[in-house]
Amino acid sequence: MWDERFDDYMAYLKAERSLSLHTVEGYAADINAFLSSLNKQRKTVRPKDVLDHLGALSEQNLLPSSRCRKLSAIRGFFRYLHENKIVQSNPCDSIVPPKKRRPLPTVLSKEQVESLLALPDESTWKGSRDRAMLELLYGSGLRVTELVTLPVSSIDYERGILRVIGKGEKSRIVPIGEIALAAIEDYLPHRGAILGKQSCEDLFITKRKKRMTRQGFWKRIAAYGRAIGVPNLSPHKLRHSFATHLLGGGADLRTIQLLLGHSDISTTEIYTHVDRARLLKVYAEKHPRA
Numbered sequence: 518m519w520d521e522r523f524d525d526y527m528a529y530l531k532a533e534r535s536l537s538l539h540t541v542e543g544y545a546a547d548i549n550a551f552l553s554s555l556n557k558q559r560k561t562v563r564p565k566d567v568l569d570h571l572g573a574l575s576e577q578n579l580l581p582s583s584r585c586r587k588l589s590a591i592r593g594f595f596r597y598l599h600e601n602k603i604v605q606s607n608p609c610d611s612i613v614p615p616k617k618r619r620p621l622p623t624v625l626s627k628e629q630v631e632s633l634l635a636l637p638d639e640s641t642w643k644g645s646r647d648r649a650m651l652e653l654l655y656g657s658g659l660r661v662t663e664l665v666t667l668p669v670s671s672i673d674y675e676r677g678i679l680r681v682i683g684k685g686e687k688s689r690i691v692p693i694g695e696i697a698l699a700a701i702e703d704y705l706p707h708r709g710a711i712l713g714k715q716s717c718e719d720l721f722i723t724k725r726k727k728r729m730t731r732q733g734f735w736k737r738i739a740a741y742g743r744a745i746g747v748p749n750l751s752p753h754k755l756r757h758s759f760a761t762h763l764l765g766g767g768a769d770l771r772t773i774q775l776l777l778g779h780s781d782i783s784t785t786e787i788y789t790h791v792d793r794a795r796l797l798k799v800y801a802e803k804h805p806r807a
Contacts, residue, residue: 519552519555520552522598522603523545523548523549523552523594526548526594526597526598527541527544527545529597530544543586543590544590544593544594547586547587547590547591548590548591548594550570550587551567551570551587551591554566554569554570554573561604561605562595562604562608563608564608564609564611564612566608567588567591567608567609567612568612570591571584571587571588571612571615574587575615581615581616584614584615585614585615588609588612588614588615589614591609592607592609592610592612595607595608595609596609622753622754622757622761622787622788623754623757624754624757624758624761624762625747625750625754625755625758627762629745629747630655630755630758630762632745633651633741633742633745633747633750633755634648634651634652634655636741636744636745637651637741639700639703641707642704642707642708642710642711643724645700645703645704645707646704646707646708646721646722646729647737647741648700648703648704649697649700649701649703649704649721650664650721650729650734650737651738651741651755652694652696652697652700652701653667653679653693653697653700653701654752654755654756654759655755655758655759656693656694656696656697656759657679657681657691657692657693657694657697657759657776658691658756658759658760658763658776658777659681659691659756660683660684660752660753660756660778661731661734661735661752661753662731663681663682663683664721664734664752665719665721665728665729665730665731665734666682666719666728667679667681667719667720667721668718668719668720669718669719669720670718671720672693672698672701672720674698674702677692677693677694677695677698678690678691678692678693679691679692679693681778683778684778684780685780687778687780689775689778691776692776701720708720708722711724711726712726721734734752735751735752738750738751738752738755739751756777757788760773760776760777760785760788761788763776764788764789770782770785770786770788770789773785773788
């Protein structure tokens with residue numbers, strides 16, 4: 518019974534939900550693992566069966582986030598069966614997902630940021646571009662996709678602001694600091710020399726006169742990170758650093774939420790934990806009675 522229903526559900530995910538092959542394969546693996554733990558002769562699945570499966574995953578030291586993902590896949594399968602009146606109820610409905618422990622973002626110190634921003638050789642067009650990108654990433658807290666897709670027209674030099682198109686095509690206005698603006702203005706002549714007579718709306722380009730890609734910039738920032746002794750440096754760590762340094766400087770959460778483009782302030786609240794952790798560390802290192 519279950520094999521047939523499983524095949525029907527996979528076909529549904531591909532045809533009607535239009536999910537990617539990678540996502541469908543992930544669901545298939547998670548559901549198959551659960552079905553393999555069942556007695557094939559039994560036609561009903563109880564909440565206890567799902568809990569037993571989650572317990573077995575926990576004993577394998579699987580992270581709560583991974584167990585949540587697997588539970589979500591199983592829940593979706595039985596929701597489909599229930600909606601199509603193949604089973605009387607969804608055995609996952611009464612199960613509370615494992616509590617995920619949200620990891621604190623890692624951030625650079627202000628000294629590390631200064632070292633990073635001083636690395637690009639501004640006498641070259643690549644160095645000038647990289648300096649402008651890094652200054653804008655840290656100075657305005659952009660996501661990497663927002664950064665690489667910026668058009669030249671997004672910058673208002675007179676008012677020192679930038680119009681960003683973020684997640685869900687939502688637009689927001691963020692300020693640009695004087696240093697970032699100066700870095701962009703230094704880069705623009707290099708950009709013009711690369712383009713020549715060719716027109717291009719994208720602010721940050723490659724030697725092929727095309728938009729800088731996310732992957733390309735990840736490689737550039739990772740190389741700079743290694744040069745200052747910060748392995749696995751990513752664009753998002755600079756975004757985290759932007760928010761954490763703002764909070765440490767006295768900015769309120771609501772302001773940081775708006776600057777980052779978070780739809781829910783609970784997402785922004787993680788930075789209070791980062792700042793608290795930093796304060797505790799300073800206390801432990803500096804106070805004579807700690």
